[in-house]
Amino acid sequence: xxxxxxxxxxxxxxYGISPDATDADGRAAVAARSFAxxxxxxxxxxxxxxxxxxxxxxxxxxxxQEAFARAYxxxxxxxxxxxxxxxxxxxxxxxxxxxxxxxxxxSSEPPPAAAAPDDVRPMDALLVRxxxxxxxxxxxxxxxxxxxxxxxxxxxxxxxxxxxxxxxxLHRALQSLRxxxxxxxxxxxxxxxHG
Amino acid sequence: xxxxxxxGDVRRAFERYEMSAxxxxxxxxxxxxxxxxxxRWLPVLTVPVIAAAVxxxxxxxxxxPARPAFxxxxxxxxxxxxxxxxxxxxxxDRADDDHLTGLALAASEQRGGYxxxxxxxxxxxxxxxxxxxxxxIILAGPGSGAVDAPGAPTDRAPADHADDGGALAPGxxxxxxxxxxxxxxxAGRLQALFIGxxxxxxxxxxxxxxxxxxxxxxxxxxxxxxxxxxxxAVAVTAYDxxxxxxxxVPISDIDDH
Numbered sequence: 407x408x409x410x411x412x413x414x415x416x417x418x419x420x421y422g423i424s425p426d427a428t429d430a431d432g433r434a435a436v437a438a439r440s441f442a443x444x445x446x447x448x449x450x451x452x453x454x455x456x457x458x459x460x461x462x463x464x465x466x467x468x469x470x471q472e473a474f475a476r477a478y479x480x481x482x483x484x485x486x487x488x489x490x491x492x493x494x495x496x497x498x499x500x501x502x503x504x505x506x507x508x509x510x511x512x513s514s515e516p517p518p519a520a521a522a523p524d525d526v527r528p529m530d531a532l533l534v535r536x537x538x539x540x541x542x543x544x545x546x547x548x549x550x551x552x553x554x555x556x557x558x559x560x561x562x563x564x565x566x567x568x569x570x571x572x573x574x575x576l577h578r579a580l581q582s583l584r585x586x587x588x589x590x591x592x593x594x595x596x597x598x599x600h601g
Numbered sequence: 602x603x604x605x606x607x608x609g610d611v612r613r614a615f616e617r618y619e620m621s622a623x624x625x626x627x628x629x630x631x632x633x634x635x636x637x638x639x640x641r642w643l644p645v646l647t648v649p650v651i652a653a654a655v656x657x658x659x660x661x662x663x664x665x666p667a668r669p670a671f672x673x674x675x676x677x678x679x680x681x682x683x684x685x686x687x688x689x690x691x692x693x694d695r696a697d698d699d700h701l702t703g704l705a706l707a708a709s710e711q712r713g714g715y716x717x718x719x720x721x722x723x724x725x726x727x728x729x730x731x732x733x734x735x736x737x738i739i740l741a742g743p744g745s746g747a748v749d750a751p752g753a754p755t756d757r758a759p760a761d762h763a764d765d766g767g768a769l770a771p772g773x774x775x776x777x778x779x780x781x782x783x784x785x786x787x788a789g790r791l792q793a794l795f796i797g798x799x800x801x802x803x804x805x806x807x808x809x810x811x812x813x814x815x816x817x818x819x820x821x822x823x824x825x826x827x828x829x830x831x832x833x834a835v836a837v838t839a840y841d842x843x844x845x846x847x848x849x850v851p852i853s854d855i856d857d858h
Contacts, residue, residue: 449620450618450619453618453619453620454615454618457615458615463618467620467621470620529610529614530613533610533611533614537611537614548611551608552611553611553612553615580604580607583607
């Protein structure tokens with residue numbers, strides 16, 4: 407693993423370590439810092455993506471922690487990965503659903519402990535509920551494409567489906583959300599939200 | 602509302618969610634590998650490790666007679682004896698100080714020499730398997746991938762519920778199946794199904810790729826069954842008290858993502 411240039415494109419010098427440092431300790435320090443950078447920068451994004459998919463804050467948190475732990479343990483590989491955030495998200499999503507695979511009907515109510523006061527942005531709670539009513543595959547696509555800003559191809563690779571299927575799921579998801587929001591008694595707040 | 606706006610709204614709606622304060626950098630498990638230190642030691646360690654493993658295997662095969670796992674397992678469960686349940690309960694309590702906390706014993710069953718206990722609080726469930734030749738196995742509980750029963754039904758089923766979203770009633774409301782992830786302590790040893798049942802369901806039978814169908818124990822609004830690894834569930838059938846089929850669900854419908 408060449409730690410002089412990590413996934414972030416940063417160089418050894420960016421971490422305050424001499425570019426001449428070639429010993430194992432120096433490389434380990436750089437690795438730890440680059441991992442910490444990824445963790446601090448993306449853990450909430452990955453958490454939201456997993457939460458959007460599994461709708462269970464505890465399961466999502468466990469999965470994200472596990473995914474980052476695996477990333478840390480295999481940092482040589484992950485740091486060289488072209489899409490480390492996508493790697494972590496995929497591992498977290500797999501972990502969140504691997505212990506118990508579910509068929510049908512999970513809760514589509516927001517976890518109350520995690521919900522912000524609805525008077526901050528009234529449409530948010532409505533939109534979260536609407537997203538959680540989407541079929542699981544559509545939620546996965548929304549999580550990766552919208553929350554994590556992964557490309558269509560990256561999303562397709564993460565989910566093991568064709569890029570065209572990603573596009574179709576995203577289109578259907580957004581269409582469904584528009585329909586749900588259109589039916590909700592929230593049009594005035596929705597419009598004011600958009601300014 | 603165009604797609605870009607809607608996507609932005611979804612992002613903003615989820616910004617309220619963050620990892621809890623307790624979540625910390627998971628650096629205690631293993632340090633990143635530094636350079637080729639591991640590679641240098643690998644050849645040195647490989648030979649003695651392989652030699653030891655081969656020696657251990659020879660000794661094991663010589664001294665321990667081959668015996669299939671869960672040899673006494675039975676497809677149709679029976680009621681667990683009270684004293685057996687008490688022993689199993691104590692064993693499960695000793696083995697687990699986390700996942701079953703707060704859950705009360707809800708049901709039990711016996712399959713050969715193995716006792717499965719169901720713990721629950723009405724919304725979250727955990728299973729613990731004990732037997733004469735195994736350490737207690739916690740199949741699920743809070744924080745362990747948990748069988749957290751789905752919440753109240755949504756006010757409407759999504760228009761597109763090709764992979765989930767709609768209730769399966771009558772008969773079965775949801776199905777949870779242990780995965781095959783390497784993290785599962787029971788992976789490769791046994792399989793289980795955990796099923797949310799409708800009130801009218803009194804009997805649940807699981808067809809498998811090999812062996813006779815496994816009859817589930819139905820109690821407390823759920824049904825559960827397990828069997829030794831080696832066959833996969835094919836379909837789940839729910840019956841009412843009169844023996845009528847309420848629902849037959851192919852397991853292939855289970856979403857594995």
